[in-house]
């Protein structure tokens with residue numbers, strides 16, 4: 268792990284949920300980690316936990332990835348480190364409402380965090396990996412990327428961007444020694460997911476364990492471009508197969524009206 272993806276990894280959105288699980292798993296495999304998130308007390312407490320449990324170096328960078336210029340600040344804050352693995356995890360939408368019921372600024376911030384900053388991170392951190400001919404990039408996406416659905420308009424569109432963007436980078440980089448993985452998740456038990464279900468007063472139902480997600484993703488870094496966690500055919504195509512686009516959208520819309528925007532499963 269450290270020979271191919273070390274000595275440092277970054278987890279954007281690395282203080283709880285899936286990102287925290289990635290931090291544990293990467294540190295357990297010997298990587299030092301940079302953790303990025305907004306809430307400083309949560310971030311610092313989690314960094315201490317990783318140091319104490321795994322004995323690796325941990326750097327925290329408190330930033331809001333929905334704000335322009337943030338990824339440049341992250342690059343500055345880590346310019347003295349060799350980053351061999353970048354996991355772009357932050358991306359959930361914990362409000363599940365109709366498009367016009369959300370204010371425009373919220374939509375634009377979601378796009379900035381889930382698309383612009385993802386692209387900028389790939390450019391700023393992927394470039395040096397390609398030059399070194401080793402490294403890895405994981406973009407966490409969602410089943411919401413498979414088709415449009417009511418209450419999922421902006422979220423699903425950003426996740427489709429992440430899916431196709433990762434697949435395209437895999438096509439360009441896999442012969443350069445840099446592994447790229449679009450990690451497609453369904454419902455996963457995280458604080459973000461719980462906020463959505465609690466707000467609706469709905470039970471969580473079956474949800475994946477973030478620790479299993481992180482382990483599996485790191486075990487399959489070389490099996491890109493796409494890994495669908497929980498699927499019988501994790502490297503396969505859309506579960507909608509040959510279903511008409513209209514039927515797929517209707518199914519997604521039924522799911523999202525009774526379930527979570529961020530689960531997208």
Ligand SMILES: NC(=O)c1ccc[n+]([C@@H]2O[C@H](COP(=O)([O-])OP(=O)(O)OC[C@H]3O[C@@H](n4cnc5c(N)ncnc54)[C@H](OP(=O)(O)O)[C@@H]3O)[C@@H](O)[C@H]2O)c1
Nearest residue numbers: 280282283284285304305306332358359409455457459530
């Ligand atoms: N959970 C699910 O059911 C599910 C289903 C399908 C796909 N996914 C995908 O899995 C990924 C992780 O989801 P998750 O449920 O763990 O929740 P998440 O809200 O995407 O991630 C939480 C982490 O990201 C940080 N974060 C959130 N917004 C940020 C921002 N603007 N700037 C910097 N850090 C930010 C959080 O810390 P702060 O709040 O302190 O910033 C926390 O560390 C997402 O990409 C999501 O689309 C999740």
